[in-house]
Amino acid sequence: MSKDLAKPQAIACYGILKFALNAVLKENRPADKAVTYYFKNNKKYGSRDRRIMYEVVFSVFRWYGWLKEIIYLHTPEDQPDFLTLSSKTLSKIALSAGIFDGSIEAALMEYWKYELNVPETLCRTIQSVFNEDEASKILSFFGVSKKISYSALIPEWAHEKIKQTLSTEKELIKWYQTRPPIWLRIQTADTEKLFKEFSKNEIQYFSSETVKDAVCIKNAKVSLYSLKSFESGFFEIQDIASQVIGIVAGAKPGERWWDCCAGAGGKSLQLSSMMQNKGRIVASDIREYKLDDLKKRAKRNEKSNIECKAWDGKALRSNKAESFDGVLIDAPCSCSGTWRRNPDARWRLSPEEIEELLSIQFSILENASSAVKKGGFLIYATCSVFDEENSLMIKEFLKNHSEFTLESFVNPLDGSSTDGMLQIYPWMSDCDAMFVAKMQKSS
Numbered sequence: 037m038s039k040d041l042a043k044p045q046a047i048a049c050y051g052i053l054k055f056a057l058n059a060v061l062k063e064n065r066p067a068d069k070a071v072t073y074y075f076k077n078n079k080k081y082g083s084r085d086r087r088i089m090y091e092v093v094f095s096v097f098r099w100y101g102w103l104k105e106i107i108y109l110h111t112p113e114d115q116p117d118f119l120t121l122s123s124k125t126l127s128k129i130a131l132s133a134g135i136f137d138g139s140i141e142a143a144l145m146e147y148w149k150y151e152l153n154v155p156e157t158l159c160r161t162i163q164s165v166f167n168e169d170e171a172s173k174i175l176s177f178f179g180v181s182k183k184i185s186y187s188a189l190i191p192e193w194a195h196e197k198i199k200q201t202l203s204t205e206k207e208l209i210k211w212y213q214t215r216p217p218i219w220l221r222i223q224t225a226d227t228e229k230l231f232k233e234f235s236k237n238e239i240q241y242f243s244s245e246t247v248k249d250a251v252c253i254k255n256a257k258v259s260l261y262s263l264k265s266f267e268s269g270f271f272e273i274q275d276i277a278s279q280v281i282g283i284v285a286g287a288k289p290g291e292r293w294w295d296c297c298a299g300a301g302g303k304s305l306q307l308s309s310m311m312q313n314k315g316r317i318v319a320s321d322i323r324e325y326k327l328d329d330l331k332k333r334a335k336r337n338e339k340s341n342i343e344c345k346a347w348d349g350k351a352l353r354s355n356k357a358e359s360f361d362g363v364l365i366d367a368p369c370s371c372s373g374t375w376r377r378n379p380d381a382r383w384r385l386s387p388e389e390i391e392e393l394l395s396i397q398f399s400i401l402e403n404a405s406s407a408v409k410k411g412g413f414l415i416y417a418t419c420s421v422f423d424e425e426n427s428l429m430i431k432e433f434l435k436n437h438s439e440f441t442l443e444s445f446v447n448p449l450d451g452s453s454t455d456g457m458l459q460i461y462p463w464m465s466d467c468d469a470m471f472v473a474k475m476q477k478s479s
């Protein structure tokens with residue numbers, strides 16, 4: 037793409053950027069939904085344009101903790117008006133995001149460098165939170181006098197919560213600033229056919245050394261959803277950390293399991309594979325429409341042992357008591373473990389929301405645990421890095437439930453043994469951060 041062609045691309049980026057900043061930071065809407073909405077209402081953009089605009093938006097949210105300083109130079113800090121940001125300000129934001137992130141189209145970057153008259157020496161990609169000095173140089177070229185720090189890349193209130201469990205907070209933030217790869221869970225024995233299709237489509241992949249069915253996609257130029265093997269149910273897209281939860285659950289053929297916060301059913305499908313389609317899985321969610329996705333996925337995967345039923349998290353009827361070999365609570369949570377994947381989510385979350393989530397998590401644990409049979413298992417998982425949603429929640433639950441005890445298990449990522457609880461961090465397998473606890477009910 038030449039510089040001339042880059043100009044309309046740049047203008048297109050200003051439009052979507054203003055819209056997305058306002059949608060996420062003012063209206064608290066997820067960036068991916070806002071972007072989808074924008075494209076639905078602006079049909080003129082082709083797939084290449086959309087991909088470039090998408091990259092710009094997500095790079096900006098990933099580095100927003102630093103980039104907001106440019107915005108504050110032009111609009112009040114407490115009430116920024118994103119919709120009136122000028123093209124010049126937006127180009128400074130986008131160029132800086134590209135320098136920090138290294139993921140924005142080269143011709144666009146050239147265009148902005150030229151338009152803003154930025155010296156080449158300032159434009160080397162930094163791609164690391166450890167390069168605060170380099171990042172400060174580019175921001176100060178645009179008039180920001182404040183010295184920036186890695187800690188501004190997540191909300192201020194999150195530091196205390198992370199520090200409760202992690203002494204290397206900087207390491208976690210560094211990981212948050214990188215993109216996660218795509219992980220697949222393979223569901224076919226005919227991997228030869230699958231990998232042939234990958235090779236034919238120049239898809240680079242490698243298999244996890246420790247998690248049997250996990251395959252990492254490094255570089256896919258085509259949509260994985262368009263592959264024949266996807267249509268045939270040969271794989272599901274599921275982060276390796278999420279696959280660990282299913283493995284820890286350890287469902288066996290012929291058992292009865294309840295996935296009580298099933299959502300679109302990633303883990304129900306995994307449990308069904310582990311049970312070789314034998315036995316029963318009841319998949320519930322408070323949002324019934326999410327279960328429709330699961331029904332479609334189960335059909336594609338030929339999983340016939342999953343039954344979908346709405347459940348609102350409230351107390352169970354007595355006929356459900358002690359009726360399952362295992363109950364999986366993949367609880368609604370802060371999702372602070374997925375801030376790599378959804379960089380805007382960190383700017384939408386508030387400590388007040390976490391307080392509400394804590395009470396929902398506790399009540400789901402109280403209510404769903406009564407469905408575990410004597411000798412059966414209760415699995416509690418979140419995609420959070422905050423202790424209060426994880427080990428502290430489990431300790432609180434166990435205080436009033438002496439019928440449950442933590443059951444030690446092997447960490448599937450590295451073979452180490454756990455005390456029944458495991459916090460997974462991105463560096464363990466280039467993955468999301470997740471937490472899982474395994475408890476057994478006494479017989």
Ligand SMILES: C[S@@+](CC[C@H](N)C(=O)[O-])C[C@H]1O[C@@H](n2cnc3c(N)ncnc32)[C@H](O)[C@@H]1O
Nearest residue numbers: 297298299301302303321322348349366367368
């Ligand atoms: C972490 S997500 C589940 C993801 C899913 N298990 C998967 O693997 O794809 C948590 C789910 O809990 C559901 N949820 C929220 N509040 C709930 C409640 N009170 N009772 C039951 N489900 C609830 C949400 O709708 C959401 O789908």
